[in-house]
Amino acid sequence: MLPLPVRTMVMTPIVIFSSGAIGALVGYIAGGSRAMAVAAVVFAAAGTGAWLLFVRSSITAAEQAAAEAEEHGYEEGLADAVFGLVTSYQHAVFPLSGPGGVLPQERIARRSFAYSMAAAEQLPEPVRRAAADALAVLGVGEDEKVAAEAVKQLAFAIHVHRKGL
Numbered sequence: 001m002l003p004l005p006v007r008t009m010v011m012t013p014i015v016i017f018s019s020g021a022i023g024a025l026v027g028y029i030a031g032g033s034r035a036m037a038v039a040a041v042v043f044a045a046a047g048t049g050a051w052l053l054f055v056r057s058s059i060t061a062a063e064q065a066a067a068e069a070e071e072h073g074y075e076e077g078l079a080d081a082v083f084g085l086v087t088s089y090q091h092a093v094f095p096l097s098g099p100g101g102v103l104p105q106e107r108i109a110r111r112s113f114a115y116s117m118a119a120a121e122q123l124p125e126p127v128r129r130a131a132a133d134a135l136a137v138l139g140v141g142e143d144e145k146v147a148a149e150a151v152k153q154l155a156f157a158i159h160v161h162r163k164g165l
Contacts, residue, residue: 013051017044085114130157
């Protein structure tokens with residue numbers, strides 16, 4: 001089924017031209033010229049047909065735009081989820097409460113979630129590479145500043161992908 005805006009775009013001229021045809025028929029019934037009524041009906045039908053030919057290209061363009069928006073929206077959502085999981089893993093590796101602030105099991109769980117999401121095929125390649133780099137630095141777990149810079153690079157890769165730069 002077509003989206004509501006597209007259906008509205010298709011139905012509006014049909015209703016307008018049909019109203020013209022009904023008006024012509026009412027005029028004929030009320031005593032108007034038969035030729036006038038026939039011409040009004042023919043022109044209403046021709047106008048509707050011409051409008052539908054014009055609208056068909058608009059419908060195709062709207063469907064293509066909707067499919068493209070859905071694809072990009074999914075990629076952006078996936079990239080945002082990867083960023084959230086990588087930062088969650090970052091905070092497990094370098095907890096604010098100190099070295100013993102996170103249990104090893106929690107760190108392993110966050111790491112596995114981040115790795116599994118970063119390996120998704122639908123993730124854009126530059127974002128996937130930046131996520132892999134950030135996860136590799138976090139896996140070493142030695143330098144918090146280097147890890148923070150790697151996570152910043154991931155955020156920048158997501159931003160660049162989103163803006164299409």
